[in-house]
Amino acid sequence: MARPGITQEQVNDACEALTLQGKTPTVVSVRTHLGGGSPNNVTKWLSAWKSQHAGLRQEALPPLPEAVEAAIRQVWGVAWKTAQTALEAERDALKKLREEVERERTEMLAEIARLDDALEDAQEQRRAGAEALDTERRAHEQARAHAREIQAVAEERARRLATLEQDGREAQRQTNALSACNGQREAELTRAHADLERARTLIGELRQAQGRPPAEAQRAQAELESSRNHAKEAKSIADLAGKKVQRLERTLEEERQARANAERSMNELRIEVVTLRERAAQTDELRAMVQILKQPPGVALTDRVPH
Numbered sequence: 650m651a652r653p654g655i656t657q658e659q660v661n662d663a664c665e666a667l668t669l670q671g672k673t674p675t676v677v678s679v680r681t682h683l684g685g686g687s688p689n690n691v692t693k694w695l696s697a698w699k700s701q702h703a704g705l706r707q708e709a710l711p712p713l714p715e716a717v718e719a720a721i722r723q724v725w726g727v728a729w730k731t732a733q734t735a736l737e738a739e740r741d742a743l744k745k746l747r748e749e750v751e752r753e754r755t756e757m758l759a760e761i762a763r764l765d766d767a768l769e770d771a772q773e774q775r776r777a778g779a780e781a782l783d784t785e786r787r788a789h790e791q792a793r794a795h796a797r798e799i800q801a802v803a804e805e806r807a808r809r810l811a812t813l814e815q816d817g818r819e820a821q822r823q824t825n826a827l828s829a830c831n832g833q834r835e836a837e838l839t840r841a842h843a844d845l846e847r848a849r850t851l852i853g854e855l856r857q858a859q860g861r862p863p864a865e866a867q868r869a870q871a872e873l874e875s876s877r878n879h880a881k882e883a884k885s886i887a888d889l890a891g892k893k894v895q896r897l898e899r900t901l902e903e904e905r906q907a908r909a910n911a912e913r914s915m916n917e918l919r920i921e922v923v924t925l926r927e928r929a930a931q932t933d934e935l936r937a938m939v940q941i942l943k944q945p946p947g948v949a950l951t952d953r954v955p956h
Contacts, residue, residue, distance in 0.1 A: 655694070657697065657698075659683060660690075660694035660698060663679045663682040664679065664695065666682060667682060674695060674699075675695075679691050679695055782935075785932055788932070792928055792932075796925050806911055806915060807915070810908070810911040810912075816904060817901070817908065823897060824901060840879070
C-alpha cells in the first residue's frame with residue numbers, strides 16, 4: 650500500500666535530485682527516491698513539475714539555427730529510414746518465427762493426436778488381452794476340472810478293469826478246475842458205460858444162466874444192479890458238470906465282453922488325455938500372447954515376440 654501524505658514539494662525535490670544525477674524523473678524513479686508514495690499522486694505532481702520545467706526550458710533555450718535544424722532533419726531522416734529498414738527486417742523475422750511456431754504447433758498437435766490414438770489402441774488391446782486371458786483362465790479351470798473328473802473316471806475304470814481281470818483269472822481257474830473235474834467225470838462216465846456194457850453182457854449171461862444154480866444167478870443179478878447204479882451215478886455227475894461248465898462259459902463270455910468294453914473306455918480316456926494336453930499347450934501359447942499384449946507400446950516388436 651502506497652505511503653499517504655506525499656506533497657508537491659517532495660516530488661519537486663526528488664525530480665531536482667534525479668536531474669542533478671543525470672537521470673530522467675519518472676514515476677518509478679521518483680517513488681524509489683522517496684521510498685514510496687501513491688502512484689496516482691506521484692504521477693499528478695510529476696506531470697505538474699514537467700509542465701513547469703518544460704516551459705522554463707523553452708523560455709531559456711534560443712531558437713535553433715536553420716542550418717542546424719536542416720542537419721538535424723537530415724540525420725533524423727537517415728535514422729528513421731535505418732530504423733524502418735531494421736523494423737521491416739524484424740517484422741519479416743518475426744513473421745517467419747510466427748510461421749515456424751505455427752508449423753511446430755500444428756506438428757505438435759498432430760503428434761499429440763497420434764499419441765492419443767496409439768494410447769487408446771494400446772488400452773483397447775490391453776482390455777481385449779485381459780478379457781481373453783480371463784476367458785482362457787476360465788476355460789483352463791474348466792478343462793482342469795474336466796480332467797480331474799476324467800482322471801477319477803479313469804481310475805475307477807482301471808480299478809474295475811483290475812477287478813474284472815482278477816475275476817477273469819478266478820473264473821479261468823475255476824474253468825480249468827471244472828475241466829479237470831469234467832475229465833474225471835468223463836472218465837467215470839466211460840467207466841460207467843463200460844460197466845453198462847458189462848452189465849448188458851451179464852444180463853445176456855444171466856439169461857443164458859437161467860438154467861444154472863441159484864447162487865450163480867444171484868451173483869450175476871447183484872453185479873447187474875451194481876453196474877446200473879454206477880451208470881446212473883456217473884450220468885448224474887456228468888450232467889451236473891456239463892451244466893456248471895456252461896454257466897462258467899457264459900460267465901467267462903460276460904467277463905470277456907466287460908474287459909473289451911473297459912479297454913475301449915481306456916482308449917477313449919487316453920484320447921481325451923491327449924486332447925487335454927494339447928489344449929493345455931494352446932492355453933500356454935495364448936497366455937504368452939496375452940503377456941505380450943500387456944507390455945507397454947514402446948517396447949520393440951522384436952523384443953515382444955517370444956522366440
